[in-house]
Amino acid sequence: MKPEVEKDNIKILDQTTIDTEPQPRKEIDDAALLALFSDIMGQSTESALTSLSKKNQLDNVAIFVDYDNVYWTLMNNYSHDPNHSDPLKNLFVQLWERYGQEQVRTFRAYADFEKIKTELTSLQKKRVQIRHVYSNGKDGSHRKNSSDIELCIDAIEHTYKDPNVSCYVFVTADSDMIPVISRMVYKGKRVELFYLSNSVPKHIDMLTFANYSEDLLSFLNVSVEKVTIENYVIEALKIIQDWHIVNSSKDLFLGNSYLRKDFTRKLSIPPNTSSQLLENLTVNKLVEDGVKLMSSGDKKNSLKLTDEGTALLARAVDTAAPSKE
Template sequence: MEQKNELLITNKSELADKVKEAQQEIGEFFGQAMGNFFNNMATQSQYKNVAIFVDYDNVYWTLMNNYQHNPDHDDPEKNLFEKLWAKYGVDNVRTFKAYADFDRIETELTSLQKKRVQIRHVYSRGKDDKSKKNSSDIELCIDAIESTYKDEKISCYVIVTADSDMIPLLSRLMYKGKRVELYYVPDGVSKYIDITTYAHYSQNLLELLNVEIKRYNIQDYIIPALEFIQQWWNHNKEKDDRFLGAGWLVEKFEKIFSLPSTYASKLLDELQIQDYVHQVNKKFKGEMKPSLALTEKGEKYLSVAMTEVAASSD
């Protein structure tokens, strides 16, 4: 009888423990569920008033020069503006601005306007396109900070950039209690500062825009480049209205070899490092202008290469 009572007590004790464990599990489940619910509600609330600021000058040139990728791509899956609208929604975005010197960028303004993008044209100064200093990033920062005072309802700031100079802005917005989301191009930001630590959420633009990353071997273009320079001199040596400048040559490398600007510049640098080309004076409209030409070493290298190609084709 005593053994039977002890067994009964033991069973009750085990049952009580199981009930307690079940209660704890149910409590944890509902606690987690409620926590997720309120977190989702908070996140949705933050996305009700979104402001998007695009440092278009830096983003455009970084993507074009390194990957030949136009941010306003024909394919919606590769288009910056289409992707951002798809994520944040037309009902939530209160302002969507793109900053650039649009006189220099090969972008159709009508295309951006149809996408409901507010264009902020910022004149850049400098003696030529390559050396112009653009202040669009400064204008962007001023407008973003001003908006925190003019429209305090904006809860989420989306910054799109390829420039580490945006870090002070990102930091200031976070101090003001705003949610900050960052889209960036790694090639354009500092390798010594992790810009992603200054945002609640960040994403690489190369991934967002499905950018095709090609690998270029500069050595593959050495001979064709030397051949082009030689042909240019054969056709223009006696003409006094033309000279072969570095900027023009880099642009020709881009078009002829379908190279991004960055790699076209690297190709010319490699030709000079290897002492295949150098500067000579060429008569141009009564004056002498520095002009790139093949060195003796470059001519010899090209001659040997062309002989080998001819021999292999026989």
């Protein structure tokens, strides 16, 4: 008979030995654990403080819209009215949605409202403060307006009149706004910028001057369609030909400005595309300046088809005509 085992040994007869001594464990470095915990808490605290700081800065907001600049850029390039009937495409509705009516202290729009086709009552109902700034009355690249200057002066003055405003929002397509944006940042204000990417000069990184920036094309859900000028050439030639048929006996002449507007209306293309289309017709010698004699005896320059333009239109019409069997 095998001898009895002492209780302290716990070695059972004919069975596997059970070792009751504790296995060695890998010691945890208390200093490393503390450092890890501090790092996690530090990151969380920093993130929380950053979010809190941003939220506090957005509690008092002032919005300044260079409406003259934004309106004409959107209309000329995309036929998009900033005061769109669709709330998702409406500049003012979307800005109110973004910043909230309880946080906005002032909301101003600057433009020559005699030239812009916008209902002032509609803007006033949206609680927009209208600032009328007259222009020189000309169109296109010859048009000059000082709305951006008025806006900048008002924004700087506003920092003194209401120092509690912590965030300034600028809506513009003009790089001339960079100085006022920089000044706001130096004053410790948060600056948020809504811009148009195709209008910002390529050599100026305007976005680096603001704390936050967003392209108006995405903000307003603007439909951006790639336009191929060549697709409109035949229709444009037909418009010119039809105009002369209707007005040949009248004291009227066909000018560049009228024709561009006619292209925009009849072809449903943006004004800038109409200008490019007319330039294309001229460069390719499909249209030229003719002379029309008025009943008064005066002679007026009037655009007309060249022989090449007339021939191209005739071939297109023949091709489109159904074949006769």
